[in-house]
Amino acid sequence: MDAMVASGFEAGGHRGSFLRSAEDSLTGTLSLIPQIVDIVDVPVIAAGGIGDARGVIAALALGAEAVQMGTLFLACEESGASLLHRQALRGKKAGHTALTKGFTGRLARGIYNRLLEELNQKGTAILPYPLQRRLVRNLAIAAEAAGRSDLVPMWAGQSANLSTCTDVSAFLTSLVQEVSEVAGPIIQWSAARRENQIPGKANS
Numbered sequence: 001m002d003a004m005v006a007s008g009f010e011a012g013g014h015r016g017s018f019l020r021s022a023e024d025s026l027t028g029t030l031s032l033i034p035q036i037v038d039i040v041d042v043p044v045i046a047a048g049g050i051g052d053a054r055g056v057i058a059a060l061a062l063g064a065e066a067v068q069m070g071t072l073f074l075a076c077e078e079s080g081a082s083l084l085h086r087q088a089l090r091g092k093k094a095g096h097t098a099l100t101k102g103f104t105g106r107l108a109r110g111i112y113n114r115l116l117e118e119l120n121q122k123g124t125a126i127l128p129y130p131l132q133r134r135l136v137r138n139l140a141i142a143a144e145a146a147g148r149s150d151l152v153p154m155w156a157g158q159s160a161n162l163s164t165c166t167d168v169s170a171f172l173t174s175l176v177q178e179v180s181e182v183a184g185p186i187i188q189w190s191a192a193r194r195e196n197q198i199p200g201k202a203n204s
């Protein structure tokens with residue numbers, strides 16, 4: 001393995017879980033990154049809730065060597081997300097997300113709308129993945145055509161409201177510039193700390 005992606009609870013879309021169930025793999029990025037950095041020998045890529053330069057810098061300070069950002073790109077003009085989805089990501093409601101198995105049959109995070117609320121109701125039967133995805137896709141096509149954002153699955157992470165991206169190139173240029181201005185000493189400090197690290201509980 002050359003590198004490891006550590007994805008926190010905040011992330012949009014499906015949970016990546018292998019050893020335990022998705023429901024039992026919901027550690028937040030702030031707790032997850034340093035604990036993984038302390039026990040692996042490969043570079044760690046931080047994912048989940050990183051929406052702007054502050055998140056990137058925080059991830060570097062926690063020991064990550066790179067970041068993976070997903071949700072914030074959905075709002076860009078270049079994204080494959082529907083117009084309804086992009087509009088919702090730019091609206092206030094994007095500040096409220098939740099986890100559901102209702103979109104696809106696997107646990108995923110999206111904007112809290114009527115569809116998510118109803119699919120999450122106790123007793124609602126959810127088909128196994130990927131059958132539920134096909135079922136909901138049929139509804140989403142009709143809902144999108146009717147302009148019904150309340151019935152479209154709106155994949156998004158908890159930092160959706162931070163997205164200021166319209167043009168992806170301009171966004172990335174400004175992100176890289178902002179991070180570069182302050183990241184040098186943080187990366188050096190974090191690397192030095194890792195080298196001098198006293199084995200933690202996880203190592204003993």
Ligand SMILES: Cc1cc2nc3c(=O)[nH]c(=O)nc-3n(C[C@H](O)[C@H](O)[C@H](O)COP(=O)(O)O)c2cc1C
Nearest residue numbers: 011012013014016047048049050069070071155157
């Ligand atoms: C629309 C969408 C679909 C995603 N689908 C998956 C997936 O199928 N499997 C997976 O492991 N991660 C998936 N992700 C998670 C991303 O790979 C990435 O780790 C995550 O978006 C980073 O967190 P953020 O959304 O807070 O930026 C998805 C993310 C989004 C936004």
